Amino acid sequence: MYDAIVIGARCSGASTAMLLARRGYRVLVVDRSSFPSDVISTHFLWPHGMSYLNRWGLLEQVLAVTPAQTEIDVVNDGIRLTGSVPAELLRAYFRDLHGDGSGVVRTYASIRRSVLDQILVQAAAKAGAEVRTNFTVRDLIVEDGRVVGIRGRAPDGRSVEERARIVVGADGRNSFVARTLQLPKFDERPRCTFAYWSYYSGFSIETAQLHRRGRLACAVVPTNFEQNMVLVWGPSEWSREFRADVPGNYQRALDFVSPELGELVRAQGTREERIYGTLDQAAFLRPLHGPGWVLVGDAESFKDQCTAIGMTHAFRDAELASAALDRWLSDDASFDEVMASYERRRRGQDAAAYYDYVCTLAEMRPYRHDELQLFVALRGNQQEIDRFIATHADVAPVSEFFQASNLFLLNDAAKETSAGYPIFEDFAATSRMYQQNLFA
Amino acid sequence: MTTGLDQREDGELIEIILGAARRGDVTTMARTAAEVSEMIRNWATHIPWDDFASLDGADDELAQVVADLEEMWEPAHLRNPVDPDEEYALDKNAYDFYRPAGRNLLTRTEDFHDWVLARRRTETWQYSRVLEAAPGSVAEITNDLGRRTRGINFNSQDYLSFNTHPAIRTAAERAMRDYGPHSAGSPMVLGNTRISDELERALGDLVGLEHVTLFPTGWAAGFGAVVGLVRQEDHILIDRLAHSCLQQGARAATRNVVRYEHLNVESVRQHLADIRGRDTRNGVLVVTDGLFSVDADWPDLVTLQRVCREYDATLLVDVAHDLGSMGPGGTGVLGLQGLLGSVDIVMGAFSKTFCSNGGFVASNSPALKQYIKMFGGSHFFSNALSPVQTAVVLEAARIIRSPEGDELRGRLFAAIDALRDELTTRGLTCMGEPSPIVPLLIGNEKLARVANRLLFDRGVLAFMVEFPVTPTGSSRFRLQVQADHRPEEAREAARIIEGAIADSRAYLSSAFGSAAK
Ligand SMILES: Cc1cc2nc3c(=O)[nH]c(=O)nc-3n(C[C@H](O)[C@H](O)[C@H](O)COP(=O)(O)OP(=O)(O)OC[C@H]3O[C@@H](n4cnc5c(N)ncnc54)[C@H](O)[C@@H]3O)c2cc1C
Ligand SMILES: Cc1ncc(COP(=O)(O)O)c(C=O)c1O
Numbered sequence: 001m002y003d004a005i006v007i008g009a010r011c012s013g014a015s016t017a018m019l020l021a022r023r024g025y026r027v028l029v030v031d032r033s034s035f036p037s038d039v040i041s042t043h044f045l046w047p048h049g050m051s052y053l054n055r056w057g058l059l060e061q062v063l064a065v066t067p068a069q070t071e072i073d074v075v076n077d078g079i080r081l082t083g084s085v086p087a088e089l090l091r092a093y094f095r096d097l098h099g100d101g102s103g104v105v106r107t108y109a110s111i112r113r114s115v116l117d118q119i120l121v122q123a124a125a126k127a128g129a130e131v132r133t134n135f136t137v138r139d140l141i142v143e144d145g146r147v148v149g150i151r152g153r154a155p156d157g158r159s160v161e162e163r164a165r166i167v168v169g170a171d172g173r174n175s176f177v178a179r180t181l182q183l184p185k186f187d188e189r190p191r192c193t194f195a196y197w198s199y200y201s202g203f204s205i206e207t208a209q210l211h212r213r214g215r216l217a218c219a220v221v222p223t224n225f226e227q228n229m230v231l232v233w234g235p236s237e238w239s240r241e242f243r244a245d246v247p248g249n250y251q252r253a254l255d256f257v258s259p260e261l262g263e264l265v266r267a268q269g270t271r272e273e274r275i276y277g278t279l280d281q282a283a284f285l286r287p288l289h290g291p292g293w294v295l296v297g298d299a300e301s302f303k304d305q306c307t308a309i310g311m312t313h314a315f316r317d318a319e320l321a322s323a324a325l326d327r328w329l330s331d332d333a334s335f336d337e338v339m340a341s342y343e344r345r346r347r348g349q350d351a352a353a354y355y356d357y358v359c360t361l362a363e364m365r366p367y368r369h370d371e372l373q374l375f376v377a378l379r380g381n382q383q384e385i386d387r388f389i390a391t392h393a394d395v396a397p398v399s400e401f402f403q404a405s406n407l408f409l410l411n412d413a414a415k416e417t418s419a420g421y422p423i424f425e426d427f428a429a430t431s432r433m434y435q436q437n438l439f440a
Numbered sequence: 441m442t443t444g445l446d447q448r449e450d451g452e453l454i455e456i457i458l459g460a461a462r463r464g465d466v467t468t469m470a471r472t473a474a475e476v477s478e479m480i481r482n483w484a485t486h487i488p489w490d491d492f493a494s495l496d497g498a499d500d501e502l503a504q505v506v507a508d509l510e511e512m513w514e515p516a517h518l519r520n521p522v523d524p525d526e527e528y529a530l531d532k533n534a535y536d537f538y539r540p541a542g543r544n545l546l547t548r549t550e551d552f553h554d555w556v557l558a559r560r561r562t563e564t565w566q567y568s569r570v571l572e573a574a575p576g577s578v579a580e581i582t583n584d585l586g587r588r589t590r591g592i593n594f595n596s597q598d599y600l601s602f603n604t605h606p607a608i609r610t611a612a613e614r615a616m617r618d619y620g621p622h623s624a625g626s627p628m629v630l631g632n633t634r635i636s637d638e639l640e641r642a643l644g645d646l647v648g649l650e651h652v653t654l655f656p657t658g659w660a661a662g663f664g665a666v667v668g669l670v671r672q673e674d675h676i677l678i679d680r681l682a683h684s685c686l687q688q689g690a691r692a693a694t695r696n697v698v699r700y701e702h703l704n705v706e707s708v709r710q711h712l713a714d715i716r717g718r719d720t721r722n723g724v725l726v727v728t729d730g731l732f733s734v735d736a737d738w739p740d741l742v743t744l745q746r747v748c749r750e751y752d753a754t755l756l757v758d759v760a761h762d763l764g765s766m767g768p769g770g771t772g773v774l775g776l777q778g779l780l781g782s783v784d785i786v787m788g789a790f791s792k793t794f795c796s797n798g799g800f801v802a803s804n805s806p807a808l809k810q811y812i813k814m815f816g817g818s819h820f821f822s823n824a825l826s827p828v829q830t831a832v833v834l835e836a837a838r839i840i841r842s843p844e845g846d847e848l849r850g851r852l853f854a855a856i857d858a859l860r861d862e863l864t865t866r867g868l869t870c871m872g873e874p875s876p877i878v879p880l881l882i883g884n885e886k887l888a889r890v891a892n893r894l895l896f897d898r899g900v901l902a903f904m905v906e907f908p909v910t911p912t913g914s915s916r917f918r919l920q921v922q923a924d925h926r927p928e929e930a931r932e933a934a935r936i937i938e939g940a941i942a943d944s945r946a947y948l949s950s951a952f953g954s955a956a957k
Contacts, residue, residue: 033482040483174486186951190517236518243451274447276479280512285951344955349883352952353913356884368551370539397913404908405680405687405699407538412691427541 002026002164003329005150006129007137007177010039010113011311012297013170014120015318018056021127023326028162029121029129030152032136036118039172040278042197042231042305044110044208044221046393047085048093049312052319055094055103061119067222068109072389075211075258076367077423079375082207083385089396097345098319108208110221110229116311135160140167140180140293147181147292166325167293170314175299178286185284189359192304194239196250196277197231199223200269211258214434215364217306218257220265227272230265232257233306234438235364239279241439246275249439256438281305283359288346289339296321300346303355304362309394320345353398366434369427373418374407380415450480454513457492461506466495484512529558530886533907560584563896564889566904569595576604577924579901591899592933594919599765599876600840600848601924602795608835615831623824627654628813631824639830640800642837646763647774647788648781649802651809654830656822658760658789659685661799664816665756665787666725667693669808674723675715677708681735683758686727702732703739705747712751724753730773731762734910734918736872736879738762738773745783756785764793765876766849770840792876794836796829848923852876858927859919862934868941869954871916878919880937883954888915890944891937900936 006017009031017029033039045053050068053059070084084106091101125131132154139151141161149163169177177183205228208221216234223229232253234242242249255262283303288295297314324338345351367375378385390396400406418424453476460468469492473481481489487508488495495502537555542548559565565584572580572588579593602608615635623631632654640652655661666689670676675696678686690697700707708726715724726748731738741757748755762772770793774780781804790798801812813819825833839845859878860870871879882888885906892904906915917937921930944950 032485033478037482038478040479172483172485174484176485179486184949186949188949190515236515239518240514246449246451271445274445274449274477276450276477278480278483278512280484280515282515282517287951344953347951347953348955349881349914349952352884355952356886356913368536369541370537373539399911399913402533402907402912403680404684404911405678407908408687408691409697409699412695412697424541431541 002028002162004028004166004168004325005030005162005164006168006170007031007150008170008172008297008299009033009035009121009124009131009133010117010170010172010297011120011314012299012317013168014117014124015052015056015315016168016170016296016322017129017131018120018124018127019318019322020325021124021129023322025326025329027124027129028132028164029124030132030135030137030150031121032134034133035121036114038112038114039117040276041113041311042110042195042219042221042229042308043113043116043223043311044108044219044229044308045116046108046309046312046395047090047104047106048393048395049315050107050109051090051094051104052312052315054105056123058119058123059105062109062111062116065115066109066111066224068107069207069222070106070108072108072208072210074389074392075209076375077213077372078421079372079379079423081375081378081385081388083382083389085390085393085395086383086386089387089390093395097316098323110208110223112224115224137171137176140177142292145291147290165292165329168321168325169293169295169299170297171299173280173298173302175286175295177293177295178299181290181293183286185286187283187285187355189283189362191359191363192236192279192281192283193233193306193362193364194236194242194277194279195231195233195281195305196242196246196275197229198250198275199225199227199272200230200265201227201272202270203228203264203268205264209258209261211261212367213257214366216253216257216438217364218254218261219308220261228269230254230269233364236279236281238437238439241437244439246277250275252438281362283355283362285347285355288343294321294325294339294342301355303358306362306364307358307392307394309358312394317346350397350399354394357398366431369424372421372423374410376416376418376421377410377414381410381413384410384413447475447477450477451513454480454509458506458509458513461502461509464502466492466502469493469495484508487512526558526562528555529562529564530889533885533912559889563587563893566889566892574603576601577922577926577929581901583896587896589896589899589901591895591901592925592929592936594900594902594917594921594933596922597761597792597920598795598922599793599852599920600795600836600845601922602793602832602836602839604924605795605839607839608795608832611831611835612828615827619827621826621828623826625823626820627824628820633827633830635827635830635834636825639834639837642834643788643800644802646771646837646841647759647786647802648771649783649786649804651804651806652800652802653809653813653816653819654825655799655801655816655819656825657797658787658791658799660818660822661787661789661801662686662758663689663692664818665785665801665812666690666727668812668814668816668819669754670694670723670725673721674725675719676725676727677711677753678727679703679729679732679739681732682727682729683733683760686729686756686758690727702735703737705740705743708744709747709751712747712753716751724751725756726753727756728758729761730757730759731766731875731877732872733761733877734879734905734916736875736877738873741773741777741779741783745779748784754784756787757783758787758789760787760789760799761792761877762875763788764836764840764845765852770845770849790829790833790836793840794833796825796832796836798825798829798833852921852923852925854927855923855925855930856921859921859925859930859934862931863937866934866938868934868938876921878921880917880919881954882915882917882941883913884950884952885913885915886948887941887944887950887952888917890947891940892917894940894943895937898936898940900933900940902937
């Protein structure tokens with residue numbers, strides 16, 4: 001009999017198992033994969049994601065093999081904003097959400113999942129959790145309407161049964177727990193992006209590049225093994241045509257969004273792996289908990305990749321859920337009480353506003369005139385650029401930046417005009433052109 | 441660890457697997473699955489990649505695999521489009537249209553108008569409803585599609601229900617008879633009448649400040665006070681949520697504007713120390729509302745005024761909502777905090793409790809009064825309050841200070857308490873403190889817009905506020921209570937509102953609650 005069984009041993013699962021084991025609980029964490037191994041993800045970790053690793057004492061291990069930077073370039077239709085996430089906003093984030101603002105770092109990194117997930121699994125084991133890989137859960141044991149354990153297939157093919165006071169579903173978007181319990185999906189937002197990426201050697205860049213033009217975007221970020229992750233994405237309505245020629249359209253998208261990055265990749269880059277991709281990214285929420293079970297990570301809330309936030313959110317869930325479970329397992333509070341507090345944080349206003357922000361962005365409509373002018377107005381206003389980046393990354397609440405009096409002040413403080421940017425020259429014609437499927 | 445370049449892309453492989461699955465060819469499925477990337481296999485964990493070979497014969501298992509792969513390969517939403525109007529109406533914010541494109545000022549407003557039309561077609565446009573008759577605790581209104589309804593009225597800012605009060609109506613009729621409908625011109629020329637002077641004195645008595653200036657609207661009073669006093673090199677510290685007339689006044693007056701965190705007096709102190717560390721020569725105006733009209737809370741004015749004096753800054757408080765409707769003898773938040781007569785500058789509006797239009801600025805300084813009259817453009821260059829408005833406000837001020845005023849406020853607060861209690865008991869979140877404004881927090885704009893649409897037909901008239909009135913993602917209903925609301929009426933309204941919110945959640949299938957953070 002365990003205190004907790006965690007299904008899934010990646011960003012959300014291994015972290016939850018580690019945090020519970022560190023508090024002295026008997027934890028079993030299982031995963032059908034073995035480690036190190038990859039999973040679909042472009043693995044960009046914003047500074048709060050890095051801060052979680054730091055708070056858990058794992059950052060050094062990551063940094064030993066992964067390049068990290070502080071400044072990021074965000075370029076929208078040629079309007080460049082360079083900035084970073086401020087420490088005080090990071091501290092406020094941790095204080096508000098977890099009651100303690102310690103351990104923040106301002107760097108970001110792009111960490112291959114084969115690297116990161118392995119570090120997390122090892123940390124869980126080191127903390128005393130029992131880790132079983134190549135272990136597929138095939139059944140939940142339910143007694144009197146309550147989940148009390150799992151049945152699964154061990155590596156040798158045997159069927160194994162284990163029991164615990166709580167089963168944590170950390171099993172991703174296609175959650176086995178959710179499917180088995182037939183949990184409904186809420187707030188479904190079908191519109192999303194298609195994303196295709198691969199890994200290149202042969203060039204190096206200083207800061208992560210996030211570019212957007214019309215309905216397409218690309219990102220180039222240094223990652224492990226002296227390679228760069230090169231990603232393009234666009235509206236899923238265009239995916240059928242894109243897929244007709246993946247390598248050709250991948251390069252075409254890069255060239256369209258940023259001719260310089262397209263040229264860099266073409267002329268100097270050597271592709272090291274096949275091109276990966278998906279368009280199965282419709283957003284949803286699921287119920288967070290029920291008798292004997294709780295969900296964390298993608299299993300409870302999946303969002304499009306366009307703000308690169310899923311791993312960080314998985315860490316957040318791990319900290320929130322393990323803190324809540326700790327109070328219950330130590331008889332400090334009832335299960336209902338601790339789950340209600342988990343739910344309040346995960347389903348509150350700020351979370352809803354950010355969810356809307358990501359889902360709206362994922363529709364990949366061309367930026368409107370006012371949005372682009374806002375980017376121009378931000379230029380030269382470092383404090384607000386930084387706050388915008390922090391808002392985009394879900395460090396600062398959407399409501400703080402997108403507030404009327406703030407936006408008016410931003411306009412008033414503008415140092416630049418739209419004059420230097422070709423996008424404003426024939427805006428209407430360009431917007432119409434942007435609506436055309438580039439791959440048709 | 442990484443896979444080689446010679447392998448085919450997952451898309452190609454999945455198409456092959458799908459084709460084979462539809463034919464029941466599990467051997468090809470299994471062979472091809474082995475080549476699918478680890479990335480996909482570890483993500484699409486619901487597909488039994490390793491077990492394709494054993495699917496033989498089990499038809500429904502195979503069918504499930506086909507369905508799951510199809511959904512992953514070409515999700516349903518790419519096949520079924522949604523109602524574009526409703527989606528457009530619910531997804532956008534007004535601010536999305538703040539900077540239109542193009543050099544023709546007339547035509548470039550059309551984008552915004554398209555959105556308004558989409559909101560109207562889907563009946564989610566909460567603005568521009570019209571009244572069919574004098575509103576009381578119940579009102580009859582028409583929305584801007586011409587649809588009529590009747591409901592418990594939380595849209596009026598007539599907190600003491602003066603609109604139907606006989607003495608108020610009599611005062612209006614008498615002024616109409618004595619002076620006619622027109623104010624002859626600017627108050628600087630001949631726009632005022634004898635009762636204007638009387639009104640200035642009555643207001644001065646109410647707030648304990650001797651020198652009062654009248655403005656044609658509350659908005660003009662706030663804007664005029666700020667631009668009248670503050671010059672380019674001066675500084676303004678303004679609560680982030682202070683009313684639009686003050687925010688816009690601040691923007692018009694100087695670029696040195698700091699928006700401090702709502703109600704945070706300590707942060708005002710820090711900003712003042714910072715400003716005074718750099719600038720000992722220019723003025724600093726600190727600006728706040730008394731009762732905040734969207735959050736129903738108020739600052740610690742005692743400390744705020746003290747801090748201002750320490751740094752030689754001037755405090756301006758907007759008492760538009762609280763004066764008359766709450767506090768001892770109707771003296772509002774100032775009276776509650778024992779500050780009558782000791783705040784630097786007080787401004788207010790007659791558009792709420794005073795049952796009219798207009799506004800005022802008051803202080804203890806005759807010099808300030810003359811200065812604002814001259815340089816606050818909205819006093820000098822706008823026609824004075826009309827005689828009827830003036831008379832109504834004067835009569836309202838009299839009742840507010842009389843025992844009848846206390847009785848009306850007693851009834852008002854009985855209704856407020858009933859409404860808040862019933863909403864809270866039903867698990868909803870009322871923000872702020874008991875006051876004539878009861879902000880019911882919703883959060884998500886879509887949810888608020890749909891709930892608002894339902895309420896229209898269910899007998900409750902509630903005003904929904906969203907961006908730009910509230911920050912993005914914290915929309916709410918602003919319920920404005922009146923003395924004429926019976927407690928039972930308020931409870932009934934709370935029950936209806938709860939039902940509409942629950943139904944909207946179900947309609948949107950939303951799991952978000954409305955707790956902050
Ligand atoms: C294209 C794309 C790009 C992305 N890019 C980023 C990015 O740049 N930055 C970022 O932060 N996020 C990104 N994300 C999101 C991120 O990948 C996820 O949010 C994150 O992986 C969620 O972690 P998790 O632990 O909840 O789930 P997962 O990482 O999906 O892990 C679930 C685990 O559960 C195991 N499992 C499932 N079923 C069973 C079972 N029955 N028995 C045993 N084990 C089981 C699986 O094997 C798997 O290992 C991206 C997502 C996509 C689709
Ligand atoms: C706090 C506050 N100040 C000023 C005003 C402006 O008053 P008026 O409507 O009289 O222009 C209002 C009302 O909208 C208000 O709520």
